[in-house]
Amino acid sequence: MTKSFLFIPDISGFTKFIQTTEVEHSQHVIAELLEVLIAANTQDLQLAEIEGDALFFYKEGEIPSQEKLLAQIETMFTAFYSHLKLLESNRICPCNACATAPNLQLKIVAHCGDLQFIAVQGNRKPFGQHVIEAHRLLKNSIASENYALISKELASAIELPIYYWSKLYRFKEGKDTYDDKEVPYIFSLIDQSKLTLNNFSLGKKIHFDKPPQLVLEKGFSIAAGTLIEYITNYSYRHHWAKGVDKFEYNENEVTRVGSEHLCVINGKHLNFVAVTKDVAAEQLVYGEMTSSPPPVDTLYQFYIVTPTSKASCNLRVETYWEAKSPIKKLVLALLVKRIFKKNTESAIQNLEQFATLKSAT
Structure with missing residues (x-):
């Protein structure tokens, strides 16, 4: 069976952000960020589900190449932090949600494997062991909330070197144990300063040389x-x-x-x-x-x-x-x-x- 691709962008700090900030504005901020991440899907991935603070994408029977995967990850991070910069630069509201939104971070987990599907109220959703593994990889021992994690299984399939490095990426090995099974992976912390953020329009600041009428x-x-x-x-x-x-x-x-x-x-x-x-x-x-x-x-x-x-x-x-x-x-x-x-x-x-x-x- 041809392997399928699993891809999960997850907003880090979501729980604390929701619990300690104004609920309505925090919901709006998260919704905007999820929409930005969906729009940054350049590989025609299928959106299986919106999982609160995360998006679960998949591609059935196909795995993107090494180059396309790394480009997709970079595009997601760029879109995410570009939008946070826009929110920070054009902010009006003084509430905690709007003030602390720039502290949110992003982690992405990519995995591959065999998929099965179930139909729930007419919606076809992937499930199976590899879906479980992809989600469990979000709970790992990486000492950061801002990284890209690629399972060893996926890295091997696309021939991505364990210690691959570039301007943005510096991959290292890692592993964690889930249900008595060791799952190895490689990961790279993402330095925001290495991203070329998208241009956005700064709000207009008005200057007057006369008093108001x-x-x-x-x-x-x-x-x-x-x-x-x-x-x-x-x-x-x-x-x-x-x-x-x-x-x-x-x-x-x-x-x-x-x-x-x-x-x-x-x-x-x-x-x-x-x-x-x-x-x-x-x-x-x-x-x-x-x-x-x-x-x-x-x-x-x-x-x-x-x-x-x-x-x-x-x-x-x-x-x-x-x-x-x-x-x-x-x-x-x-x-x-x-x-x-x-x-x-x-x-x-x-x-x-x-x-x-x-x-x-």
Whole structure:
């Protein structure tokens, strides 16, 4: 029987990350990383199952060559750490999940052997001794949480030298015993500095050479981090930004600089992108920019939250707009500024009511 290929990328530190951080954001971070790893599958591997913090891939009756295997492993590590760098660089949220996400690591186990299959509710899944071995190899004696492990059986099949080395890899021998059976393997720790990370777009930081056209402030009896979560979590937006028929956004993404959302108002689509600007070290800031609403050419609104105690904060909402033509400037001065002020005052009042209700539950 032709051997099949088994491949398991596993996010290291998952259990501690989930248990000691905000649950919703930690789930979003892990979901994003799993999607990144799935997208980094360059060898047309079949995804058998998502196993919490791990992905179980296989390729029936075929084993990739030495070159393709090492390239696939490098691609997975590159995609994983590139995304963590994006999360770190464009982070808005101060919560533990978002702050500690860059500490997550990745380990990959690759194995081969004979496969059997079972059908569960119409889904065909691999099982058998080699599937068990591949999963048990995740629990090994390697003194690291960031490595690639290749079973000796697979290394032999693709003629990968035990002490193979390159810019990224420095393989060594290892072995562990499972159910009284010794399973040898080779492994290489992965140095992140040796990876060529993928390019990603840094969120836009805005600088102004003029004061905001509109400023409103209000105190809140909740922690600064809680308030910024209520502001940046788009699933809460309909509670305090009234008059919007529909909000569209990526429900599986923690809002960060560069995140986009769309508001539908009276059939009109207003596109927003999250931006930032410099504030004092103790302050939290979330901003959004749009070029959609006439008569402005560009509208910026920043929510700046300043802690005043552990359980209270001050919200300052700054609105800037740009209009190039004299007619647009006149309309803004005579009419639109009053509308912006009225709408922003209403939103802040609604936000306070929503925050009070959330705190009471």
